[in-house]
Amino acid sequence: MPGLLREAATRALADAELEWSDIDAVVFGKAPDLFEGVMRPELFLNDAMGGAGKPMFRMHTAGSVGAHTAIFGAHLIESGQYECVLSIAFEKQSETDTSRILGGGSRGGAGVAFASSIRQYIEKSGAPPHIGPLVAVKDRLNALKNPHAQLKIPGIDIKMVEESEMVVEPLRKLECCPTSDGAGAIIFTSEKRIPKTERPPAWLHGSSTRSEASGHPSRSWVNPLAGQQCAAEAYAQAGITNPLEELDCAEIYVPFSWFEPMWLENLGFAEEGQGWKMVDDDITAFDGAFPVNASGGVLSANAIGAAGLIRCAEAAMQVRGTAGEHQVPDVRRAMGHAFGGASQYFAIWIVGSEKP
C-alpha cells in the first residue's frame, strides 16, 4: 500500500515540477477499510503520502470516494485555507478478498443489485440487448491506447463479449470491471502558485457532490435524483446549459457496461430512455462526437477508491492535452464523474483548458 501511494504522489509531483515541501495539506480517499482489512490505513500511510507533519483529511463515500477526494482538495484551495494540496486515493484489492465482501454471499451483493437495476433500465427504455456488449467493446478498445489501463484484450469484438461467461444476467464477464490495485494523485494550487511547467494546468469550472439515502422508498436506481441534482449543480457553476454541446468528452464511472446509457441520461447528455441510442450510434466511441471513457474507463481498471479520482484526472489530462495516445482532439471542457454505494453518492467536476 505505501508503495502504491508513494508512486502516484511522486509522479504527480514530477508532472507539476513540485517538491513534497510545496504541499500544504493532503486529502486521502479510499473505499471502505474492509476491502484491505486494515482499519484507518491513512494513519500509517500518511508518511508515504508525504503527509507527515501536514494537515491530512480522509474521505469516505464508497466507490465514488476518489472523485470526492479530488473535489475536496479543490475546496481547500477555493476556501483560501491552503495554496497547494495533494489529493490522493487508492485501492489494493489483491490485499484481501473483495469478491467475498461485494459478492454478498448467498444473498447476493453489489453485482446482483446493479444487474437488477440494469434490467429495470432495459424494461423501461426498451433498449436492445447488444447495447451492453457495445459499451464493453468500445471501452476495451480504448484501453488498448492507455498505458495505465490494466485489462487489455487485443482483438476484442462483440462476439467475444457475447460468448463470455454469464455472471449476473444480463451481464457477461467482459461487461464487468476487473478487481484492481491502483492509485491516483492530483495536485491543486491557487492561482498565484501555478507551477511553471511547459504543460498547462487544468482549470476547475464547476464541481458538485450529492447523496441520497439507500433506504429511500421512492428512489430510482436507474435515474437517481441525487445524480441529476449533482449534474445540474456542476453545469450551473460552469455556465453550461447544453452539456452535450458544451462539453467535449467525459470520464464516467461505468463499472458494468449498461451504466453508460443509464448515466448518459442521468447526467443530461440524453433524454430519459434515449441514452442507449447514443451508444448504438457510436456517438460515445473514441472517434464519435462525444467520446466517453477514452481511457478505457472503470471497465479496464477498477481500483475502487482510486477510480473516481482517476476519472477526474483523466478529464483533466484531456483538457491539458497530456492524455497521450488516448487524447481526444481539441478538448476544451471535460467531465469527471463517479458514483458509489447503492447508487447513492455522486461527485462530478468539470474542468477546462481556459481559466473560467
Add this chain to the structure above:
Amino acid sequence: MSDDVKVLNSVVSLDYERPPTRAARRYTEAVGEKRLIAHRCPECERLYTPPKGYCPVCVVLTTDEHEIEVSPEGVLVSYTVTNPDKLHQQGGKTSARGDVMLDGTRITLMGELDGVEAADVHTGMRMRAVWVELEDGRLPSSGGWGAVGIKGWEPTGEPDASREEVQELLKKAGES
C-alpha cells in the same frame, strides 16, 4: 489463477446483539404472524418497510399511529440470475433474485426467487413473500443486500402483469 498464487480463506465470525427499536420489534412480531407492516410518513406519505421510526426525507418521527399493514404480494419488476464464482463463492449455486413491487405501494424489495426455475423467470410475474422463520422470537442474522424478514419470493400462480403495466410500475417507482 496460476499455481504460484495461494488463496487463504480466513473467515472470522462476530456475534453481537442489539436492542431493537419499538418499530423493529413490532415489525419482527408481524413477520412472525406472516404480516408486513410499514410506517407512512405523515408529511410526504412515503411508506417505509421495515419502519424506521422516522422519515429521513422529511425528518419527522413516525410511531405506532403511522403504522399500516401492506400486502406481502406484488409484481416482479426486475430480476437477475447469478452464476457464483467457483473460487470466491464456494457452495454458491445458480439462483434467480428479483425486485418485487408490493401491491398498492412504490416499495420494491429484493429477494431470492423460489418455486420457479431460473430459466422461466420473467418480469410481470405475480409473487408473494416467503417468510423467514423467527428463532426465539428474533430475526436470524442475515448478510447481503435484501429485504428483512422475507427470505424471498414465490409465484402466486395468478396471471402476469402486462409489459405496459410493469413499465408503469417502474415509472411510478422513480417518482420522488
